[in-house]
Amino acid sequence: MSAPGDYQRLVDAADDQIINHPGRIVGVFLVLTLVFAGGLGAVSTDAGTEGFTQDVPAQVAFEDVQRQFETTPFSADTGSTQLIQRGENVLSRNGLLRMLGIQDRLESHESLRVQSTSSAATIVATQLDPEARTTEERIRAVERATPREIDRAVSRAADRNPQFVGLLSNDFNRESASASATIGVVTHEVPGGTSASAGQGGSSSLTPLQLRTDSVVDGAGGDVIVFGSGIVSAEFSNVIGDSLIIVVPAAVLFILLFLIVSYRDLADLLLGVVALAMGLIWTFGFMGLAGIPFNQILITIPPLLLAVGIDFGIHAVNRYREERTTGLEIGPAMRVTTDQLLVAFFIVMGTTVIGFGANLTSALPPIRDFGVVAAVGIVFTFLIFGVFLPAAKVLLDRSRQNYPIPTFSTTPLGAEGSALGRVLSGGVIVARRAPALFLVVALVASGGMAYHATGVDTSFSNEDFLPPEENPDYLMALPEPFKPSDYTVTAVTNYLSDTFESGQSDTVTVYVEGPLREDQTLEILHRAGDDPPDSFVRRDGRADATSIISVIEDHAARDEEFRRLVERNDRDGNGVPDDDLRAIYDALLAEDSPVRGQAQRYIAADRRSTRLVYSVESGATQSEVTEDARTVASDMERPRTEVTAIATGSTVVFEAISGLILDSAVTSLAIALAGTALFLLLVYYVLEGRPTLGIANLVPIVVTVSFVAGSMRVFGISFNAFTATILAITIGLGIDYSVHVTHRFADEYRERDLSTALERTVRGTGGALAGSMLTTVFGIGVLVLSVFPAIGQFGVLTGLSVIYAFTASLLVLPSALAVWAKLVVERGGSAAGGPTVEEATPDDAA
Structure with missing residues (x-):
């Protein structure tokens, strides 16, 4: 096959730089690393659900409601903090004095910008002394009252003030004047204004006020809990940090373990690790320089980039070792390696960027940000592992000739005659005997899984972003600084819902104009x-x-x-x-x-x-x-x-976002599949003169996507803010495996018959794929350790997508390539001028 394009000229230019000027390339990349490292300090955090609600029509209406009805003209913006008091009886004298004392303590701190405080204790004290206007006067009123007078004041408050009962727990007993919990409210003046979003944000102007309020209340001792949107926002941000502190080191640990097995050489291992670190620095530095905030979804970026980087690194070193074992010197061996892998990496980069970039069609800003960062990160990964790593490897091996740098192993994975090579050849055996039948069975099974996936649920709620009420024991057993914080948001939210009447129902708002x-x-x-x-x-x-x-x-x-x-x-x-x-x-x-x-x-x-x-x-x-x-x-x-009317409120906004999440998943999947197909058709036309090879390349991706989507329903995982990107990611990661197999097959098929080409492809490339798969699955699998349960689900799905992609590439793709060769190549003559497809026999592999 002769390629109609002149791409080889570009590859040769890159080869020359890598082989003849490796030191220059390494120096340039290190300088760029320092530049991107400068952007790391500018990365901000935008946690929570607020980022998802922007521009949603129901949210626009919600903001109109907040702007018109929650504030009054010429008044300062205000925000409120809840004081949750629990005790044996919060309506006893001691209970009332406890709450009033906290209110008085908060009012005396100017830094808290307290406009007013209110509580059930305030109402009871006013019943005892209608002339009491200040908190100090109300405290004196309660102190002077007898228990019988307090009981009668509680009864009057329950009869005359409808708000009173709403501030008390559901076990409020009017006759005994008792309740186990109550809520007080502190109103702060907020100079910067408060958010009108239906969701919770990662930053809030109330956060510093409420954190200081919590410190003041905690200093007073007792059983009063401070709660509010600022506290929630602070915990959202803390959860991101805690998740990264746990996930990233665990990922590094597993990755190092499998890289040691894959490389089996200390110097090569260090090169791979340096390249992985550079990829992360470049990507996050780009975020800081571009002003893209870090949100919960972007927690998945490091494992994804590590997954692709690991694959590229193992393939580069493994392919180079294959050529070195044939007796080639450093330069010629690397030239053969980069001749093939630069093209393969480019195909992987292009299709992966299409898969991730498809998320730019989403109506939800955090998902669009994910698409941008992931796509840019993949481009960086291509440059680092396609250019820097080969150059550094050449520099290293030439230095070994002059310096006593130890060499532990130069044997490639899946070498001929190895047990791994024999295991990986199962798909080739099927492709020799009944490729068409097996391909039909695989596609029918995929269709069944795709149909099953139509029942996958869609959800969006604050709970997706909250840590569990109690962290698992295995996380709490971690030493500092890996041990996560003790979170209170979920527990307090559940307590409010279970304890107070106001927590038993939600509300929706209808906004009317006319x-x-x-x-x-x-x-x-x-x-x-x-x-x-x-x-x-x-x-x-x-x-x-x-x-x-x-x-x-x-x-x-x-x-x-x-x-x-x-x-x-x-x-x-x-x-x-x-x-x-x-x-x-x-x-x-x-x-x-x-x-x-x-x-x-x-x-x-x-x-x-x-x-x-x-x-x-x-x-x-x-x-x-x-x-x-x-x-x-x-x-x-x-x-x-x-007259126009629109339904709004948090529930309506979140339901609208649920619909957008499903639309985003379906749209990004369709665009990713269509874009990937067109890209592969074009690339294989330019490279091999046979665009239909791209269709064969796409078969295992269709199988993988179908099985991942079907598995979501099997495991009861819904499309949410985190898993909305999984199908496009599956294409991005899955194409990596199938491209390496297809491109290697195309190279082998130019010189050999079908059976031998498949055998050499699977044995050589399959070994690198196996190492990459194991490293990636365990590296991404550590996401289950995230404090976010939804991130754990994402880790499970991503791990499954890698396993499915690996299996489909080595089991299904050989049959697809065999069928492609029979339908396309055989009609036009032999690919290599040797045996045709029909003439090729299993003995040819020998």
Whole structure:
């Protein structure tokens, strides 16, 4: 076969530089390493779910809600911190004084920027002394009261203040005036503003305030827990650091172990390790220089780059050793090696970049960042292992001729006659006897796994980003600094959900825009709550909602004049005004209105937008709640009106992201497969003059992707923020194995018959693939040690993808190549001018 392209000229130029000027190349690469190392300090962290919510329509609506209703004009931005008090009875004198004392202590620290504090203890103290305005006065009121007076104050608070019971645990007993837990709230002034995201971010302006609050409360002793979005954000960042501290050293340990087996030479091992370290430094330095923040998904980048780098390194050294065992000198042996491997590495790089780059089509910024970093990292890996490592190897072996550098082994893996070589040849035996039949069976099995994969679930939630409630014992047994921190977020979140009534249900928001002054507008919004869907909480047969309508109803119940105004404008007598709404809003938002602040939380100053907050059942799924919320929102819209309604809130935003994750996985898979196929067709046309060889090359990738997707359902692993990239990654990693086999086969087939070419390919390349596979599986498998369970799932899937790719490349690909040779080459004559496919026999291999 003669290649129609003139690519060899470029390869020869690289060969000359590597062989004739290795010191110059090594020096340039070391200088570049120092440049990229300068960017390491600029790498920032962006943990949590907030990065995924950007630009999602439901999130845009959520931000509009936060901007219009959670803040008031000309007021400073505020954020809140929860104080969770637990005890035998938080409503006893000691329990009340404990919470009030903490509140007073926090208010006295100017650095905490406390605007106000509130709690059940505050409400009880106010019942004891209505004139008590400060926390100190409330403390004195409780100290002076008798236990009987405190019990009566608790009873009055429960009757008169609906917020009081919501601050107490579910075991609140009105008769005995007791509860085992309560929540206090500290409101801080936040100069930088707070995030309006539905998700949790990796950085928050509240974080330093809440960490200082935690320090102050901890210094007071006792059983009060500080909790809030800033604490969560801090733990998100800590989990990333702890995961890296555990995963990276463990990966290095396993990688070193298998590299020792693969290289069996200390100097070669050191070269491989240096090259791996350079790949990581270049990639993360690029992140810092490009301003790409580090998020949880990018924890997977080091193992992935190590996987490809290990493969490249073992192949380069193994192929070089093969040529050296034939008697070639250093220069000629390396020229033969780089002649073949530079092309193979380029094909792997191109297809892997396509696989990873397909993630750029995702609507989710962290996944796009992953695509960029992974693709750039693969390019760096190609340059380092395709140019630097061969040059360094030439420099090393020439130095061995002049200096006493020890040499332990120069034997390639899978050498002829070795046990490993015989084991790896199983696929060749099948390819000789029944390649077409075996290929059909493999493709049918792949189709079955692909069909099974259609039932894989999709999810997105804060829980995907949280550490387990308790770290496994094997992690806690690690010595410092590898031992992970004691995390509290998950435990506290579960405690709040289990202990307080407010934790038993979630909420969704419907954001409405339109001419709210027009008659019947409020009536339309009210009727949308009739006969609520199953996921919505019912109260008196209607959806349990808080809105401007509930503000009107509550104010009418307390203010006689306002009640008469409502009645005059309520045609059907249901308590919802449907006429002269301008007057209703003016009364609610008047400067002297006692409910002005409450009304501003539900209707905008221009009277053109409002929100309705619905309680939903805690057992309802994200998809059920979202579908029902969208149905209710659509009921609020009427033909020929300007009223628009959109469902939003954390649940709706996360469900929208779940859909985007699935879209991202499917789209990136389709683009990666299509792009890889086109690239392989083009490359093999240029290299071999036979583009159809690219189709044969793609067969094991299709098999691998199908089995990985099917395995997700078998193991109950859903597509989430971390596994959304797995199918494209499978293509990126899997193509590595099949390209090495296919390209080596093409070289061998030029000179030999089919059977011999397959035998030499699998025995020679298969040995390097086996070493690479074992090293990669164990290197990536350490992701199961991550504090993130979702990252552990990613590690399992990536390890499976490597095993499947290795197996398919050595078992399925030989049959695909045999069928390709019979259908394509035989019709046009022998590939090497020797025996044709039909003439080739197993004896030819001898």
